[in-house]
Amino acid sequence: MTGPEGVRCMLMRGGTSKGACFLAEDLPADPAARDELLLSVMGSPDPRQIDGLGGAHPLTSKVAVVSPSADPRADIDYLFLQVAVDKPEVSDRQNCGNILAAVGPFAVERGLVPAGEDRTAVRIRMVNTGDHAVATFPTPGGRVDYTGDAEISGVPGTAAAVEIEFPPGEGPLLPTGRVRDEIDGVPVTCVDNGMPTVLIPATALGVTGYESPQELEADAVLAERLRSLRLAAGRLMGLGDVSGTTVPKLTLIAPPRDGGAITTRTFIPVRCHTSIGVLGAASVAAGVRVEGGVGADLARLPADGDRVRIEHPTGFLDIDSGLETGPDGLPVSRRTAVVRTARKILDGTVFPRTVPVQPPGGRR
Incomplete structure (x- = not known):
């Protein structure tokens, strides 16, 4: 943490989602303490998330926790956390491919991965499932450039393309073993x-x-x-x-x-x-x-x-x-790739509320 009252944070749009990105070293190591802090940061539980960064919808109440990876196939580890809006819950049971588009640029911004002179490829291990991805994006002059002409539905305007390639996963494509x-x-x-x-x-x-x-x-x-x-x-x-x-x-x-x-x-x-x-x-x-x-x-x-x-x-x-x-x-995946965009919205210190989180319906 940067201090007893604030936490270093970068608010980013990734694809059609928006979330708070943190270095793992800036958050409590204990998952329970980390989740309590994130609930306060995002303003949950509250349908409006009026007292935090959350945008009152699951798509805008997301968190990425990023750290250097010990996996030789990856540069960084990306843990995705879904912060519930109106419940005091933080879940790590799924990945998020939209916020994934933001974590490569975030890793370069925080110095975890050196930027190339033109483009940078970041190898990412998705901690939630152990799957991997490679995100490639422009870094002219060794700096992340978020401007470009790529357009994706659900996001106004254009931005730089973030190309994401997914190697085949180790699990079966059809988990039940049947096509239907x-x-x-x-x-x-x-x-x-x-x-x-x-x-x-x-x-x-x-x-x-x-x-x-x-x-x-x-x-x-x-x-x-x-x-x-x-x-x-x-x-x-x-x-x-x-x-x-x-x-x-x-x-x-x-x-x-x-x-x-x-x-x-x-x-x-x-x-x-x-x-x-x-x-x-x-x-x-x-x-x-x-x-x-x-x-x-x-x-x-x-x-x-x-x-x-x-x-x-x-x-x-x-x-x-x-x-x-x-x-x-049975069929197996041969290739999966997608183009997304991302943007840095805010970089600074977020201040969590200091009062205990109350359950939904509690006095606010």
């Missing part, structure tokens, strides 16, 4: 290409898949069905009891309407994502390529190449996803 499962009469495909995800045909749940996130969140019957499906899918995917976690993600899929390959509505796990997470999109892109899966008849895939354009509520996300057949006859 059935849960409570609903056909699903369970896939993990960086994020445990359940693909569900929207019409199987009585919706079109083109509704706005607000419309879907207001559907109490749908919410209960999704809850039941997620709990059952978690067991099928070997994740155990997922009632207290944010994975697996549930993604409703429908045929594309705007020239893409597939339309999506993703739940995280109760709120409907206003776009789609990078790692979730990587799993969707791989999942709709699985022959016999629930997306096979819905997706309109390109005749050649690995590019899959995934439509979401605020635009689209392009994922390069290629599959091949593994020794057991």
Whole structure:
């Protein structure tokens, strides 16, 4: 820590998310003390997060903890923490591919990785799962340059491209060992290409898949069905009891309407994502390529190449996803890559509140 009252912090946008980035050495080593501090920093629990950095939504209540890596395949370790908005909870049960776009530049800014004279590639170990990624971005003159002409849906304006390549993970692409499962009469495909995800045909749940996130969140019957499906899918995917976690993600899929390959509505796990997470999109892109899966008849895939354009509520996300057949006859990931952007918003000292965190509904 920089002192008894403040903590060094960089607020960054990564992809379509926003989060607070910290060096691990600037936070308490004890996880419980660290999480209590982060709740105070972000202003949780409070629906508005009025007393902290959080933006009153899961997509803007995120934290990256970065440190040098002891893994010879990585330069840095990246621990992602999801800080709940209206509950005193901090979860490390998932990755975040959007904030991932910010941690490479952050590592260069903090001196963990030397900058190249033109471009810099940062090898990243994602502590939450042990997976790896390589983020490459411009550093002309040895400084991170956030300006550029790359445009991503859900973010106004343009910025420098952050190219992220994911080597194949060690776990199975299809965690259940099947291209298709059935849960409570609903056909699903369970896939993990960086994020445990359940693909569900929207019409199987009585919706079109083109509704706005607000419309879907207001559907109490749908919410209960999704809850039941997620709990059952978690067991099928070997994740155990997922009632207290944010994975697996549930993604409703429908045929594309705007020239893409597939339309999506993703739940995280109760709120409907206003776009789609990078790692979730990587799993969707791989999942709709699985022959016999629930997306096979819905997706309109390109005749050649690995590019899959995934439509979401605020635009689209392009994922390069290629599959091949593994020794057991099931598909495995051959290549996954994506272009994101990132921006440094604020660099300085954040001051956590000093009063104890109160549970939701408590006096404020």
